[in-house]
Amino acid sequence: MKIRFGYVANALGLWDASPSKALTFARYSRLPKNERTEKLKSVTAQNLHHTKRILHYNIAHEINLYRFSSSLVPLATHPEVMWDFITPFKSDWEELGQLIQQFQLRPSFHPNQFTLFTSPRTEVTMNAVKDMEFHYKMLEAMKALKRGIINIHIGGAYGDKNTSLERFHQNIKKLPNEIKKQMTLENDDKTYNVEETLVTCEKEKIPMILDYHHYMANKGGVDLSLFLHRIFNTWNTIPKVHISSPKSDQAYRSHADFVSLDFILPFLKMAKGLNQDFDIMIEAKKKNLAMLQLIEEIASIRGVKRLSGGEVEW
Numbered sequence: 376m377k378i379r380f381g382y383v384a385n386a387l388g389l390w391d392a393s394p395s396k397a398l399t400f401a402r403y404s405r406l407p408k409n410e411r412t413e414k415l416k417s418v419t420a421q422n423l424h425h426t427k428r429i430l431h432y433n434i435a436h437e438i439n440l441y442r443f444s445s446s447l448v449p450l451a452t453h454p455e456v457m458w459d460f461i462t463p464f465k466s467d468w469e470e471l472g473q474l475i476q477q478f479q480l481r482p483s484f485h486p487n488q489f490t491l492f493t494s495p496r497t498e499v500t501m502n503a504v505k506d507m508e509f510h511y512k513m514l515e516a517m518k519a520l521k522r523g524i525i526n527i528h529i530g531g532a533y534g535d536k537n538t539s540l541e542r543f544h545q546n547i548k549k550l551p552n553e554i555k556k557q558m559t560l561e562n563d564d565k566t567y568n569v570e571e572t573l574v575t576c577e578k579e580k581i582p583m584i585l586d587y588h589h590y591m592a593n594k595g596g597v598d599l600s601l602f603l604h605r606i607f608n609t610w611n612t613i614p615k616v617h618i619s620s621p622k623s624d625q626a627y628r629s630h631a632d633f634v635s636l637d638f639i640l641p642f643l644k645m646a647k648g649l650n651q652d653f654d655i656m657i658e659a660k661k662k663n664l665a666m667l668q669l670i671e672e673i674a675s676i677r678g679v680k681r682l683s684g685g686e687v688e689w
Contacts, residue, residue: 381440398449437684472517482523484510491530492546493539526559568595586617619658633665
């Protein structure tokens with residue numbers, strides 16, 4: 376069983392490398408009209424530059440998984456802005472894509488919690504479609520559609536889970552098929568548990584990302600060992616899992632700075648029983664530092680062999 380590791384957005388330790396520098400609509404609106412486009416471009420250029428630095432860091436450390444920041448482009452979906460963020464940066468997007476292709480990186484995006492398809496309000500669904508289109512365009516500009524995914528949660532229950540799930544199946548029809556093909560769903564820590572998410576994924580033929588921390592916070596009476604094989608079978612490529620551990624007993628749902636090996640070891644042993652290769656996205660606050668520490672700890676387990684900077688075999 377081979378496991379590859381990755382992390383989210385920012386490589387801590389690289390000086391001033393945030394790929395998520397922001398421009399709020401309020402600040403944008405205060406600018407003279409003739410300066411607004413240039414400001415959008417300058418913030419985006421900075422974020423893309425930092426993303427390149429991060430990808431080079433990942434390549435140097437043999438880290439194949441990376442989740443791009445969803446804040447790469449400021450105000451990309453704001454109804455009063457909606458600007459062309461592809462054409463001015465065509466070469467930058469292509470350069471990122473070349474790195475992804477050449478080094479066989481596995482990129483992903485994770486739009487925010489407001490990108491959901493269970494709302495009874497039409498405008499919420501249409502905004503979700505716009506946000507998914509935005510992320511799709513970035514993957515497309517990088518020519519990374521074959522390798523990239525866009526992961527979201529099912530959404531809210533609105534007081535009635537069954538009705539909300541039915542609404543999900545209806546609302547998701549508004550998402551163009553080519554974008555749906557890039558989509559994955561993950562179980563969440565409060566509402567839709569592993570089984571509910573899996574059944575939804577199987578019905579829609581969408582791969583499911585297991586979030587182990589979310590499972591532990593929201594088991595819903597589900598024995599994960601009975602479902603892990605089915606979860607992995609939703610993928611026609613290497614399955615992907617999200618890993619983090621609780622900040623504390625009092626803040627159980629919050630992510631800790633690092634990942635507790637003791638917390639995730641039961642899952643790793645469970646997965647070993649399937650002997651299936653899979654990828655792990657680390658969602659700890661310390662980003663790449665937490666990922667590297669966890670790899671070191673896992674590699675010290677008897678029977679585990681470290682294959683590269685970002686991969687082990689058990």
